[in-house]
Amino acid sequence: MKAVVLFSGGLDSILAACMLKSQGIEVVGLNMVTPFHDCSQESIKRAEEIGIELVVRHFGEEYMNMVAHPRWGYGSNVNPCLDCRTAMCREAKKLMEEIGADFVATGEISGQRPNSQKMHQLALISRESGLNGKLLRPLSARVLPETEMEKEGTLNREKMRSFTGRSRIQLISYARKAFGIKSIPQPSTGCVLCENSYAPRLRDMLKHKDVPTIWDAKALAQGRLLRLDDQTHCLVARRLADAEALDKLFADPKRSRCVLLYPKNYMGASVMLVTDEAPDFGDENPIVSEKLAAYIQTAGSLGLRFSNREKYSAAEGGPTCRLYIGATETEVAIREDPEVEKIPIVMEPLGPEKKKTAEPPQENPENATEETAESDVE
Numbered sequence: 001m002k003a004v005v006l007f008s009g010g011l012d013s014i015l016a017a018c019m020l021k022s023q024g025i026e027v028v029g030l031n032m033v034t035p036f037h038d039c040s041q042e043s044i045k046r047a048e049e050i051g052i053e054l055v056v057r058h059f060g061e062e063y064m065n066m067v068a069h070p071r072w073g074y075g076s077n078v079n080p081c082l083d084c085r086t087a088m089c090r091e092a093k094k095l096m097e098e099i100g101a102d103f104v105a106t107g108e109i110s111g112q113r114p115n116s117q118k119m120h121q122l123a124l125i126s127r128e129s130g131l132n133g134k135l136l137r138p139l140s141a142r143v144l145p146e147t148e149m150e151k152e153g154t155l156n157r158e159k160m161r162s163f164t165g166r167s168r169i170q171l172i173s174y175a176r177k178a179f180g181i182k183s184i185p186q187p188s189t190g191c192v193l194c195e196n197s198y199a200p201r202l203r204d205m206l207k208h209k210d211v212p213t214i215w216d217a218k219a220l221a222q223g224r225l226l227r228l229d230d231q232t233h234c235l236v237a238r239r240l241a242d243a244e245a246l247d248k249l250f251a252d253p254k255r256s257r258c259v260l261l262y263p264k265n266y267m268g269a270s271v272m273l274v275t276d277e278a279p280d281f282g283d284e285n286p287i288v289s290e291k292l293a294a295y296i297q298t299a300g301s302l303g304l305r306f307s308n309r310e311k312y313s314a315a316e317g318g319p320t321c322r323l324y325i326g327a328t329e330t331e332v333a334i335r336e337d338p339e340v341e342k343i344p345i346v347m348e349p350l351g352p353e354k355k356k357t358a359e360p361p362q363e364n365p366e367n368a369t370e371e372t373a374e375s376d377v378e
């Protein structure tokens with residue numbers, strides 16, 4: 001028999017794969033990369049460790065439609081976990097059919113995640129993914145309805161487990177005793193959609209754009225976000241890494257319409273102005289409308305707001321920015337504008353040093369008392 005296992009490289013999916021492998025089932029792991037969560041490197045490493053083949057696939061722009069309009073709503077932030085898990089299972093079904101596998105398995109545990117792993121939600125994922133009785137959760141199989149494989153007798157239900165709830169203690173103990181797994185992965189909170197520092201920015205974007213692109217979503221993660229009006233916002237770099245990220249985003253042919261301002265004769269913040277008024281990528285003769293010129297001035301003034309006044313005041317001839325527009329580069333003089341002080345920052349992102357992370361669990365089953373983090377990431 002052959003199975004596709006949705007494989008994040010987390011403890012649950014490692015155990016699901018090991019359990020099936022130990023029953024002589026050929027396992028092919030599938031790691032799905034979303035625009036907001038990429039655990040492919042960890043999954044590649046873990047797949048090698050346990051000796052399974054791994055396929056890595058990426059969701060494309062269609063994922064953004066799901067994020068903007070989730071059929072089953074959001075979790076605690078803008079994480080549409082039920083829709084996302086269903087989409088992952090659909091991809092696993094496609095792979096199952098491509099490689100002639102017999103069923104799909106996941107590391108889901110009944111009752112483990114608050115947003116997508118309650119009993120009725122697991123049933124919904126089985127149904128909506130089209131897998132129905134071909135979707136096995138080996139870690140909780142004995143407390144879930146029988147799958148087709150169990151009914152047919154091709155899988156032995158007695159060799160499955162009946163884990164439920166959020167505690168990792170028993171899982172860790174089982175991993176060590178049954179499979180000799182020494183290096184236990186930490187529970188991941190890597191999905192940006194679950195982060196308190198990112199969610200308000202995406203919510204703001206969703207109020208103003210029906211379906212943002214992957215580029216829009218990635219850009220939102222850089223620097224400070226300030227909204228000028230329904231169609232227009234600015235991203236102001238806070239540090240060199242933000243400025244470099246904005247440069248890279250500007251060079252992407254799939255970018256939304258935007259212009260980039262880069263301080264020329266002073267040390268300060270670069271600004272990306274994202275607006276439908278901006279010319280297309282690659283436009284060699286960009287037209288600067290009156291409206292766009294006004295936006296550019298506001299964006300430049302916002303850059304000054306977050307720059308050192310002494311430094312830009314000392315700039316010879318007044319502060320000037322390089323203006324990257326379409327495929328061209330020009331210069332623009334920038335003036336201070338007290339009005340820009342009134343534009344609120346949509347959400348000041350947490351610096352890396354302040355970023356919230358889940359409490360690391362205690363990994364000695366004898367002493368451990370911690371449960372997994374609230375996130376729905378495997």
Ligand code: SF4
Pocket residue numbers: 034037079080081082084085191193194375376377378
């Ligand atoms: S937390 Fe996991 S299931 Fe939820 S949206 Fe993010 S990647 Fe998808």
